Amino acid sequence: MSFLVAFLSDKFMAKTDEACLNEWRHGLLNQVSGEVLEVGAGTGINIKFYSDNVTRLVLSEPDKHMRKYLREQVDNHQLKIASVTSGTAEQIDSDDESFDYVVATLVCCSVTNLKSSLREIRRVLRPEGSLVFLEHVAAADGTPTRRWQNRINPIWKTFMGNCHLNRETEQAIVTEGFEIIQIERESMRKAPPIVRPTIRGIAKKPNNQI
Numbered sequence: 001m002s003f004l005v006a007f008l009s010d011k012f013m014a015k016t017d018e019a020c021l022n023e024w025r026h027g028l029l030n031q032v033s034g035e036v037l038e039v040g041a042g043t044g045i046n047i048k049f050y051s052d053n054v055t056r057l058v059l060s061e062p063d064k065h066m067r068k069y070l071r072e073q074v075d076n077h078q079l080k081i082a083s084v085t086s087g088t089a090e091q092i093d094s095d096d097e098s099f100d101y102v103v104a105t106l107v108c109c110s111v112t113n114l115k116s117s118l119r120e121i122r123r124v125l126r127p128e129g130s131l132v133f134l135e136h137v138a139a140a141d142g143t144p145t146r147r148w149q150n151r152i153n154p155i156w157k158t159f160m161g162n163c164h165l166n167r168e169t170e171q172a173i174v175t176e177g178f179e180i181i182q183i184e185r186e187s188m189r190k191a192p193p194i195v196r197p198t199i200r201g202i203a204k205k206p207n208n209q210i
């Protein structure tokens, strides 16, 4: 199943990429510099959006089928600053405070434990380092979209690689002690209505936290 998801994911998302995701990824990743960790890097779709200001890029991806495409992307882009690892967001194989940025795009919906993932991301970020996020999220409580998200979620996550439709990711980021310094809330065009609500932006790790 995960082989099929890896094979189809870029093709399945092509229209959405064109309609909005490419522009959103570019706008966010253009702001990233220094030593960067990307969690759940998938097939490596973000690679082309990183600028020359990035000096080290660690691309972590737990799924071996996704990792195969990720390695191909790194090779195609002849990215000497990049390395590929197999870690999860819940257990990052890096020292404390070793990155300036951690990037998570369309990943917080899929991790097994969102709270542990955010805590681990905070651990590996330097003081004043930033989490860059782009995520589809739960619609507002009480809306028809939210009711559909709640209804469909059990079956959706079973067949879509543990992707949850109704995660309150913005609240989770704040609860884990990040300070959101930039956020856009927008509908993901050319996507099924239940995954349209999105957030994207930058959340800083406060100076006084481990």
Ligand SMILES: C[S@@+](CC[C@H](N)C(=O)[O-])C[C@H]1O[C@@H](n2cnc3c(N)ncnc32)[C@H](O)[C@@H]1O
Pocket: 039, 040, 041, 042, 043, 045, 046, 061, 062, 063, 066, 087, 088, 089, 090, 104, 105, 106, 107, 110, 111, 112, 113, 161, 162
């Ligand atoms: C929808 S894909 C997004 C891929 C890519 N980041 C993007 O922007 O298109 C979700 C990715 O999260 C990865 N993933 C699932 N569970 C994870 C975890 N616990 N930690 C890190 N990544 C995870 C999946 O293997 C998959 O590559």
